[in-house]
Amino acid sequence: MTTIYQVAEKAGVSLSTVSRVLNGNKSVNKQLRKKVETAMSDLNYRPNSIARSLASNRSDSIGVLVSELNSPFFGEMMEAIEAVLRAANKHVIITVGHNDLAQEQDGVEFLISRNCDALILHVEALSDEQLYAINESKIPLALVNRMVPGLEDKCICLNNEKGGYLSTKHLIELGHRRIAYISGPLDKSSDASERLAGHKRALMEAGIAFDKNLFFEGDYSEASGIQGLSSFMDKGVIFSALVCANDWMATGAMTRARDYDIELPDDLSIVGFDNVIFARQVFPKLTTIHNPIKQMAEMAAKNILRQVYKIPMDVIPMFDPELVRRDSTAQKN
Amino acid sequence: MTTIYQVAEKAGVSLSTVSRVLNGNKSVNKQLRKKVETAMSDLNYRPNSIARSLASNRSDSIGVLVSELNSPFFGEMMEAIEAVLRAANKHVIITVGHNDLAQEQDGVEFLISRNCDALILHVEALSDEQLYAINESKIPLALVNRMVPGLEDKCICLNNEKGGYLSTKHLIELGHRRIAYISGPLDKSSDASERLAGHKRALMEAGIAFDKNLFFEGDYSEASGIQGLSSFMDKGVIFSALVCANDWMATGAMTRARDYDIELPDDLSIVGFDNVIFARQVFPKLTTIHNPIKQMAEMAAKNILRQVYKIPMDVIPMFDPELVRRDSTAQKN
DNA sequence: CTGTTAGCGCTTTCAT
DNA sequence: ATGAAAGCGCTAACAG
Numbered sequence: 001m002t003t004i005y006q007v008a009e010k011a012g013v014s015l016s017t018v019s020r021v022l023n024g025n026k027s028v029n030k031q032l033r034k035k036v037e038t039a040m041s042d043l044n045y046r047p048n049s050i051a052r053s054l055a056s057n058r059s060d061s062i063g064v065l066v067s068e069l070n071s072p073f074f075g076e077m078m079e080a081i082e083a084v085l086r087a088a089n090k091h092v093i094i095t096v097g098h099n100d101l102a103q104e105q106d107g108v109e110f111l112i113s114r115n116c117d118a119l120i121l122h123v124e125a126l127s128d129e130q131l132y133a134i135n136e137s138k139i140p141l142a143l144v145n146r147m148v149p150g151l152e153d154k155c156i157c158l159n160n161e162k163g164g165y166l167s168t169k170h171l172i173e174l175g176h177r178r179i180a181y182i183s184g185p186l187d188k189s190s191d192a193s194e195r196l197a198g199h200k201r202a203l204m205e206a207g208i209a210f211d212k213n214l215f216f217e218g219d220y221s222e223a224s225g226i227q228g229l230s231s232f233m234d235k236g237v238i239f240s241a242l243v244c245a246n247d248w249m250a251t252g253a254m255t256r257a258r259d260y261d262i263e264l265p266d267d268l269s270i271v272g273f274d275n276v277i278f279a280r281q282v283f284p285k286l287t288t289i290h291n292p293i294k295q296m297a298e299m300a301a302k303n304i305l306r307q308v309y310k311i312p313m314d315v316i317p318m319f320d321p322e323l324v325r326r327d328s329t330a331q332k333n
Numbered sequence: 334m335t336t337i338y339q340v341a342e343k344a345g346v347s348l349s350t351v352s353r354v355l356n357g358n359k360s361v362n363k364q365l366r367k368k369v370e371t372a373m374s375d376l377n378y379r380p381n382s383i384a385r386s387l388a389s390n391r392s393d394s395i396g397v398l399v400s401e402l403n404s405p406f407f408g409e410m411m412e413a414i415e416a417v418l419r420a421a422n423k424h425v426i427i428t429v430g431h432n433d434l435a436q437e438q439d440g441v442e443f444l445i446s447r448n449c450d451a452l453i454l455h456v457e458a459l460s461d462e463q464l465y466a467i468n469e470s471k472i473p474l475a476l477v478n479r480m481v482p483g484l485e486d487k488c489i490c491l492n493n494e495k496g497g498y499l500s501t502k503h504l505i506e507l508g509h510r511r512i513a514y515i516s517g518p519l520d521k522s523s524d525a526s527e528r529l530a531g532h533k534r535a536l537m538e539a540g541i542a543f544d545k546n547l548f549f550e551g552d553y554s555e556a557s558g559i560q561g562l563s564s565f566m567d568k569g570v571i572f573s574a575l576v577c578a579n580d581w582m583a584t585g586a587m588t589r590a591r592d593y594d595i596e597l598p599d600d601l602s603i604v605g606f607d608n609v610i611f612a613r614q615v616f617p618k619l620t621t622i623h624n625p626i627k628q629m630a631e632m633a634a635k636n637i638l639r640q641v642y643k644i645p646m647d648v649i650p651m652f653d654p655e656l657v658r659r660d661s662t663a664q665k666n
Numbered sequence: 667c668t669g670t671t672a673g674c675g676c677t678t679t680c681a682t
Numbered sequence: 683a684t685g686a687a688a689g690c691g692c693t694a695a696c697a698g
Contacts, residue, residue, distance in 0.1 A: 003691055014669045019693060027667055049446040050387050051691030054674045059383075061447075069415060069427075070408030070610075079403040082429055091443050094402075094427040096415055110424050113382040114394075114447075251614055277403075281584055283616025336675055347685045352677060360683055384675030387690050 002045040011039035022047055053115045061091040062304055063111030065121045067099050072276040074122070077144065077297040081120060084301035088311065090117075099188075101125040108134060118304045120144065124189060140307040142300040145191065155317055156300045160191040163289040163321035164198025167243045167271040170287070170323050172206045175332030176241035176269060179203070180214040182228035182253065184245045189220075195245045195273060213237045218249050225252025233260055240268060240332050247272035247279050247288055254282060254328070269329035273321075284327035292319050335378040344372035355380060386448045394424040395637055396444030398454045400432050405609040407455070410477065410630040414453060417634035421644065423450075432521075434458040441467060451637045453477065457522060473640040475633040478524065488650055489633045493524040496622040496654035497531025500576045500604040503620070503656050505539045508665030509574035509602060512536070513547040515561035515586065517578045522553075528578045528606065546570045551582050558585025566593055573601060573665050580605035580612050580621055587615060587661070602662035606654075617660035625652050 004022070008015040013032055020028050021036045028036075039045075053059040062085055066074040082092050093116060097104035104125045111119055118140035123131075128148050135141055141154045148155060171179050181199050184192030200210050216231050218224030225244060229252070232239065244250035250272030254264060262268050264284055272279060272288035279286040296319050305311040337355075341348040346365055353361050354369045361369075372378075386392040395418055399407040415425050426449060430437035437458045444452055451473035456464075461481050468474055474487045481488060504512050514532050517525030533543055549564050551557030558577060562585070565572065577583035583605030587597060595601050597617055605612060605621035612619040629652050638644040 001691090005691080015692080016669060016694085017667090020668085023693085029667065032668085046442060046446060048387075048448070048691050049443070050383055050392075050448045051674090052693075054381075054383050054387050054676090055691075055693040057674075057693090068412070070405065070412040072403070072405070072408075075403030075405075075408055079401070082402060092428070095425070109379060110382070113379060115381075115383045278611040278614050281611050281615050334675095338675080348676080349678085349685055350683090353684085356677080362683065365684085381675055384690090385677075387692090388675075388677040390677095390690075 001048070002043045004045075004047070007036065007039045007043055007045050010043060011035045057115070059115040059117055060089070061093050061114075061116055062301075062308075063108075063114070063116035063119045064092055064094045065097050065104065065107045065111065065119070065123060066094065067097055067122055067124065069094075069096050072278060073274060073291075073293060076276075076294050077122065080294045080297035081301045084298050084305070088305055088309070090305075090309075097123055097125065099124045105130070112137070112139060118142070118308045120300050120304060122146075140304060142303045142307075144296060144300050147190075152317060153315070154303070156296045156303070156315075156319070157317060158191070158291055158293075158296065158319050158321060160194035160321075161198040161201070163273060163291070164195035164243075164245075165202045166198070166321065166323045167273065167289050168199045168202035169205075170271060170325070171241040171243065171269055171329065172202060172208070174241075174269060174329060177206075177208055177332075178211075178214065178237075178239040179208075179241045179243060180216070180228075180232055180237070180239040182216045182218045182225060182242065182244045182249050184218065184220045184249075186217055192220075192245055199243055211237075214239055218245070220246050220248060222248045222252040222255075225249030225254075226256045227252075229253040229256040229260075241329070242268060242270045244270065244272050247274045247276050247286060250286055250288070250328075251278070251282050254286075265328050265330040266333065269332075271329060275324050279324075279326070282328075287326045287329040288324050290322045290324045292321070295319060334381070335376045337378075337380070340369065340372045340376055340378050343376060344368045390448070392448040392450055393422070394426050394447075394449055395634075395641075396441075396447070396449035396452045397425055397427045398430050398437065398440045398444065398452070398456060399427065400430055400455055400457065402427075402429050405611060406607060406624075406626060409609075409627050410455065413627045413630035414634045417631050417638070421638055421642070423638075423642075430456055430458065432457045438463070445470070445472060451475070451641045453633050453637060455479075473637060475636045475640075477629060477633050480523075485650060486648070487636070489629045489636070489648075489652070490650060491524070491624055491626075491629065491652050491654060493527035493654070494531040494534070496606060496624070497528035497576075497578075498535045499531070499654065499656045500606065500622050501532045501535035502538075503604060503658070504574040504576065504602055504662065505535060505541070507574075507602065507662060510539075510541055510665075511544075511547065511570075511572040511574070512541075513549070513561075513565055513570070513572040513575045515549045515551045515558060515575065515577045515582050517551065517553045517582075519550055525553075525578055532576055544570075547572055551578070553579050553581060555581045555585040555588075558582030558587075559589045560585075562586040562589040562593075574662070575601060575603045577603065577605050580607045580609050580619060583619055583621070583661075584611070584615050587619075598661050598663040599666065602665075604662060608657050612657075612659070615661075620659045620662040621657050623655045623657045625654070628652060 008018045095107040120142045122144045216228035275288045275290040302313045303315045428440040453475045455477045476488045549561035608621045608623040635646045
């Protein structure tokens with residue numbers, strides 16, 4: 001491994017000069033700079049970013065923590081963050097939390113211990129208090145999909161209530177009155193309750209009473225969509241439409257519906273949530289609520305750039321979802 | 334930030350002793366050890382892994398380079414690698430190459446400059462020579478989906494030729510004779526040519542001549558699947574089956590086929606390749622070639638564990654694909 | 667504009 | 683078993 005000393009020696013200058021060249025410091029004689037640069041390429045010198053980071057307390061890398069690595073939702077998030085930061089010449093270090101407290105803690109500590117300049121977190125298990133503690137340590141922070149009181153300027157959120165409202169309202173406009181709902185895990189995920197709240201508001205506006213028999217609490221997995229639909233069928237409740245709090249559960253429900261020979265969308269209209277990539281690929285193509293996770297992720301990355309590297313930009317904290325009408329919903333017959 | 338000095342002071346010992354405790358070194362007096370441990374937790378001490386890494390030249394973290402972050406294929410790969418390494422108490426640092434030479438180089442350099450103990454790479458743009466150069470630097474390496482002469486013990490591969498063979502053979506067994514083929518980018522990706530070679534072998538075995546008019550070179554994108562099918566229709570060629578060199582192109586072709594009112598699978602049987610997660614979600618469910626990327630990724634991670642941390646395990650270099658029969662293929666009518 | 671010097675937080679000989 | 687001291691490769695005052 002080539003070090004800065006060897007470059008200095010070869011170029012006949014002091015290591016400070018090499019360091020200056022390395023960091024694009026203006027005040028270096030052109031000729032010396034040239035000499036250093038040729039020495040660098042002759043020796044195939046690669047700066048050791050670890051040493052650099054230790055000495056300077058910066059690393060030009062941003063830590064990102066997502067819940068899953070294998071997911072279209074987090075895939076979009078990672079991709080967007082990486083693109084923005086790479087364009088700003090920053091590196092990204094990605095780790096996973098799996099919605100598990102210990103793993104989220106471990107992930108955050110790893111990122112901090114690796115001297116990341118800032119953190120972009122999508123965490124569910126970590127408590128507000130723990131996030132305050134992280135924030136205390138003065139490391140710049142961006143929180144995706146979470147609203148923590150007092151940290152508003154670091155939070156990027158989706159208006160989940162509105163999303164829930166839009167999905168149910170769409171069905172009501174199509175003439176549906178008996179609308180089933182499969183939610184996410186209410187105790188573990190605040191967006192699950194917010195989406196449900198939106199659903200209830202739409203029902204209320206239309207003068208429809210919320211019916212417990214038309215409600216099933218899932219966990220956002222495809223399997224729980226299957227279970228949800230099964231449970232409605234087992235109970236023998238009547239419904240012509242179904243709202244699912246995410247696309248995975250919606251596809252699960254669709255699969256199960258076919259087992260019952262329910263025609264989609266004629267016998268049953270289904271709305272999903274998130275508009276992940278495969279929503280276009282299921283059949284019939286899924287009507288869903290578009291979650292602008294890409295824009296949110298970009299915003300989080302920009303927020304970091306603003307905080308850490310003083311690159312100015314406007315930060316929008318709250319994003320609006322939109323209904324994407326496809327083929328899985330139809331007029332009530 | 335708490336340092337090892339402060340812990341030493343608080344515990345009334347030298348920093349060497351603290352370091353020993355930190356590294357689980359046996360030869361520390363029990364009482365002192367206790368004292369150090371309480372000092373650590375009192376001060377909420379977190380070792381700085383950067384400093385550690387600089388001093389010891391190890392980092393307990395493995396660099397992973399994938400082509401895309403937002404992809405079910407690479408998602409599965411990252412997930413599997415992360416799980417194996419986390420279980421071994423190693424950390425993972427993920428970066429992206431986007432199949433672009435500069436970005437792949439940059440990614441590898443970043444990982445090396447961050448003192449990663451080893452690299453797991455999925456690269457397409459980097460040449461064999463560049464991989465030799467990386468290997469020269471003595472950093473332990475695992476290459477997924479690539480066979481580099483001389484580095485066989487670091488390569489984990491899929492038998493792509495066999496996969497191509499299986500897909501076409503399946504269609505032939507269903508009675509098809511006029512089988513179209515949409516390949517990946519032949520010049521850029523060796524698996525694209527290997528899969529095609531398998532297709533040709535199956536044709537030959539059945540005494541069917543390869544017909545250029547039934548061939549289209551795509552680039553593995555959904556869009557190129559659409560283009561491929563369109564081009565066959567434009568040419569007006571007759572075919573009752575279609576092999577696509579990956580699932581994305583297959584779904585593109587399926588979408589386009591519906592535009593032409595082609596009934597699937599009755600008018601046209603389609604086979605994909607990779608068996609990514611959404612293959613089950615398209616309609617009709619896609620018959621495809623299962624790519625055991627998960628097992629391959631696990632094997633790559635284990636290979637690293639073996640090389641770096643001397644954790645012994647058998648490494649299998651070549652994996653076999655398998656046909657997954659679903660609903661997108663049918664007997665020729 | 668350039669060089670000297672003192673660390674960054676930790677590991678690792680080498681003595682004791 | 684413990685401590686002292688020398689560095690890992692680099693940045694960042696401080697002089698000159």
